[in-house]
Amino acid sequence: MATTLHDVATLAGVSIKTVSNVVNDYEHIRPATREKVLKAIAELGYQPNLSARSLRSGRTGVIGLALPELSLSYFAELADAVIRAAERRHLVVLIEQTGGGDRAREIEMLSSPRLQLTDGLLFSPLGMDQDDAALLEVPYPMVLLGERIFGGPTDHVTMRNAEAAKAATQHLIAAGRRRIAVLGVHEGERVGSAALRLQGHREALEEAGIEFDERLMGPVDRWHRLDGAETMRAILASGVQFDAVFGFNDTLALGAMRVLQEAGLRVPQDVAVMGFDGLDEAKYSLPTLSTVDPGRDEIADTAVAVLADRIENRGKPYVPQQHLTTFTVIARESTAVS
The missing domain is CATH 3.40.50.2300 (Response regulator)
Known part of the structure; x- marks a missing residue:
């Protein structure tokens, strides 16, 4: 037989109404009473009838x-x-x-x-x-x-995409970097993460008096590791000079960092790498990845x-x-x- 509200009420020494109020998280319950009811629920393994409760309240939870x-x-x-x-x-x-x-x-x-x-x-x-x-x-x-x-x-x-991307670029500039390759550009995008992050990046360059170079822009369709790796290879093959990479997400940056290391470039000595998103895995890459936690x-x-x-x-x-x-x-x- 399934445990009922009556069983819980009997064990806790309270009324069925009190048990119902605790189950439905009614706030005006004395802490000691709530504790007794919750202890009885745990001891009996009581499971509320969610279907019936949703019909009464009009909500599913x-x-x-x-x-x-x-x-x-x-x-x-x-x-x-x-x-x-x-x-x-x-x-x-x-x-x-x-x-x-x-x-x-x-x-x-x-x-x-x-x-x-x-x-x-x-x-x-x-x-x-x-x-x-x-x-x-x-x-x-x-x-x-x-x-x-x-x-x-x-x-x-x-999130504050433009402001956060601006701060990321400023971080690279403060580290002495002037030729920053960008991975994650969506060509023609007017509204979206890529457009906003590119806007913030360009604002940081302009304030630092650094000329924007279209050759350093790495367009991608998606923001996966493969895209970061392939775009990084394309930038390397182009021969354009750069001393930093800003991936518009951590995944792109991690893909790029692997390609840089395969090419014999040292991170960060030769090329600094910056990501965006604050992923947990960025703490464990080699080297660990600088990033922006967007909140x-x-x-x-x-x-x-x-x-x-x-x-x-x-x-x-x-x-x-x-x-x-x-x-x-x-x-x-x-x-x-x-």
């Missing part, structure tokens, strides 16, 4: 997280941060992948029947752009992530908090807000000054 692809370490680590932030608020996360920039799949995701299993959605598009902003007008709580759409009809949590944990915690608030106040009018997180330049061995 589940939020959706739609990301381009978990094979990119940034999105995998972001998903982990979102799950941890959700757990602190007693929420479960349902993760969907949208195909690494497949616009059609992203648009389809916005009306997916699986969203009926959730109370709201954290959405990070990569294929959609500013012209698709109106499609974000959805009948459920949603918080936008990323840099593809600004000023849309929903809350937006994002990933803050992005996750803020996004979950904002979404939880919109779920709690669903139906009430609100003005969409943009939340910008803080960043940190992390100097490691790959840009060290000897």
Whole structure:
């Protein structure tokens, strides 16, 4: 026989209503009473009937997280941060992948029947752009992530891409580097991570009086290690001189660093290497990779908090807000000054 609320109430010496209030996280419960009930729940192995609870409350306790692809370490680590932030608020996360920039799949995701299993959605598009902003007008709580759409009809949590990239370039310039190759450029992009990071890079060069050289730009289609490695080989083969590399994400930078070392170039003595994203693996490369932590944990915690608030106040009018997180330049061995 399954353990019931009555069983828990009897063991804890409280009413069934009190047990129900604890299970539903009602805040006006004395700590000692809550502790007794939770101890009884643990001892009996009681499992709340989530289906019945969702029918009563109109909520599932589940939020959706739609990301381009978990094979990119940034999105995998972001998903982990979102799950941890959700757990602190007693929420479960349902993760969907949208195909690494497949616009059609992203648009389809916005009306997916699986969203009926959730109370709201954290959405990070990569294929959609500013012209698709109106499609974000959805009948459920949603918080936008990323840099593809600004000023849309929903809350937006994002990083300071241009300012962080400017700081990364300034870090290289302060280390005495003047010929900085850039990996991750998206040719023709007007809005997005690549465009914003290139903007910040160019601002740093201009302020330092360093001429921008188009030959140092490394265009890529995707931001994987393979792309960083292949683009680095192309720049080396071109014969253009450079003394630093700025990868628009850590994955590109790690791919490039491998190619530099294969070519007999020393990092950082011959070429300094800078990444972006603050991935955990950057701490363990050889040499360790300097990078920018764009505030990933803050992005996750803020996004979950904002979404939880919109779920709690669903139906009430609100003005969409943009939340910008803080960043940190992390100097490691790959840009060290000897």
